[in-house]
Amino acid sequence: MEAALDDEAIDPRADLMYGIDELREARPGYDQAQTYYDGKVPEVFVNARLRRALQANNIDFDLNFAKTPVNAITNRLKIASITSPDDATNKLISQIWQDNQLNLEMKNLFRRAGEFGDAYLMVLPVEDDNGAVVRVEMFYNSPQTVRIIYAEDNPRRKAFTIKRWCDGPYLRAELYYDDRTERWTTGKNSKGDRAADWLHWPADEDPESWVIEHDWGEQPVFHFRTDRPYGVPEHFGAYGPQNAITKLQATHMGTVDYQGAPQRYALTETATTDTSDLEPGDFNDGDWPEDDRGTGPRDSGEDSSLKAGPGEMWLLRGYKSVGQFDAANPDVFLDPITFNVKAMAQITETPLRMFDPQSSAQRSGVSYQEEDSPFVSKIEDRQTGYGSEAHAAFVFALRRLGIPDPVVTVDWVPARSVSSAEGWATVQAKIASGVPRRQALMEAGYRAEQVDAWLAGTDDAELQRRVDVLASLADSAQKLGAAAALGVITSEQVTGLLAGTIDDLEALATAQEEG
Structure with missing residues (x-):
């Protein structure tokens, strides 16, 4: 879709509403990616009765492997240097890096790009009272609130960018174009679903300030993504295995009480079930309702008066035999969890040792290289894509600071280096x-x-x-x-x-x- 034109017949809110619709449609996928990365995926049970039983006991045991593919790549993405052959340009690059704490901001940007598949870097010039740019601010923005809309005739060209957020009882939005920025707002407590809900957002002293014109020739937003035109979360392939692991872990934890304290039973003969000669003291106090004397103790969970210990004698009256139910074998749960972790590693092209360090014992460096090959290729792809955007962002920033044609080189710490014999x-x-x-x-x-x-x-x-x-x-x-x-x-x-x-x-x- 093209940016809004000057033709009065075209609704000036057309781009705004189109961008809002795009944000709304993309939001569920980003929310899902965040849920899996944070490990807050609820367990899924086919059996409704079992689901209610576990929910009633508030069973919640997070075992989150889905974040590993994201972190594994993020930990390998380190910019070694951003340099220029010109000394003055190098000083400005160093100033931008320090002013914006990019040693921290870039790491967060790369992690979010892996988590969501998309992440945006805002690069906004800051002017003094005379209109001169004195510094440049760089900061991450979430794809949950920002989206670049690409031109339909050329998917590499940015038609415009929308940023929408909540500001108390108001909704705010900004549209970034190559030559201007438009600022929009809703009235108080408006949902912003209709075009009529959106109004110009000028400063009180300047009614025309809702449009900020500039001569940059490009938009101050840079898209870090794992694919084109929009990315896919690094852990997208881990969703299915993580669902299985979450279910297995929750069910396993539901059986742990039975492993520590097995459920017991006692079989009686019909002719010997009369226990009317027992006294209330033979069981824990309160186990004998006044109207139930002689019918046996209630199912209170503390039925037995038998004490385990040296010299103790157990007297069982009226019971034919006793026993206990075996708890579920832990391997029934642990083996499938291991299988799903391996499946997750294969699907996401992440080395298994990053999920399970013990799997790397007694292995050679050659086997590491073979296992790492797809993973390293993925990291190098990310370095190429992210490096291109980082280069564009710094060129844009340096131009705003007065360097007309800056030459910039982005170097990465190698994805793989030799360290074995x-x-x-x-x-x-x-x-x-x-x-x-x-x-x-x-x-x-x-x-x-x-x-x-x-x-x-x-x-x-x-x-x-x-x-x-x-x-x-x-x-x-x-x-x-x-x-x-x-x-x-x-x-x-x-x-x-x-x-x-x-x-x-x-x-x-x-x-x-x-x-």
Whole structure:
């Protein structure tokens, strides 16, 4: 849909109402994603009687695995640097980063993008009294209240952006265009369902301020998303397994009381059920109603006067046999939970060890790489998409601060880097086979600027020596870890040995460079 035109025949609220409808239709999906991430999904029971029984006992045991796919990716998404070859531009980038606490804001932005599939970064210039831009504010906005509407003829072009929120008894909305911002409001306690409910939202001293014109040529909203035109939550595939886990866990917890205190029974012969010679004291006080004497104790949950202990004697009158009902086998619940966790890992392309760290015991680095391959590819896709939006946001901000054509580079911490003995052995083999040193190290997961710094002034022999040292160190770390697992050496001793070795290597390298 195109932005509102100047033609008076076109309803000026057309874009507003269209955007509100889009927000309303998308909201349930975002709410559902938030519910699964927060672990507040209610258990689903086919049997209504069982559902009522558990609800009556207020059974609620959260076992939330659905958030793991989101957190696993967020933890790997770290911007290493945003830089420019121009020193003045670099200073402005550093100022923007610090002023907006982007070390925290970006992490939250990436997590929300994973949780909802979409997240928006607002970039708003702040002017002084003379109209000069003095700083730029960057902050996250939820897709539950903001939505970019893309042009139908070109889905990469933003037609306009709507932001709608509640402000006490009023509803507010802003529409962002390439050349202006429109501000709208409802009357007090209005639902805002009709176009007539929406009025211009001017400042008291300026009736025309409901439209703020600018010459930016673009909208100050940047869309971080997992897909196009709108994203899909990273844990969307976890919804089904999480439903099963929630149901299994709730039902399992409902049987725990029976495992700790099994339900018992007593069988009687018809001819021997007369217990009229028993005294009320033979059972707990209050178990014998005056009108029920001789008919047996009530089902109060405390029927037995038998005491367990050394020297105690149990006298059972009128009972043929006694016994107890076996509680449900825990494996009936735990095994399906394990299956659903594995299914969740496969569906969301998240390594199983991120759900269950114990699953990684006694595994090689090669098997990790094979398991991580789809996961790492997904992270690299996110780095590409999010990096493009981060680049656009900083270019926009720098232009507002007076840099007409800023050159900006966004670098990420590698999604995967070599740290195992097998990995460094592979690097050695590549270099020995003729692969250029720079290429081999970049394929190991290190950034180009890191590799260039390492290679500066380093000949082939020195590089080979360093690779050999790293390979030996990784191999030693792996063997020491196995020794610690067997109890031959403590983990503290392993840490001390490796730390001392690394310190010695760093001191030696420094001495060589200074020499």
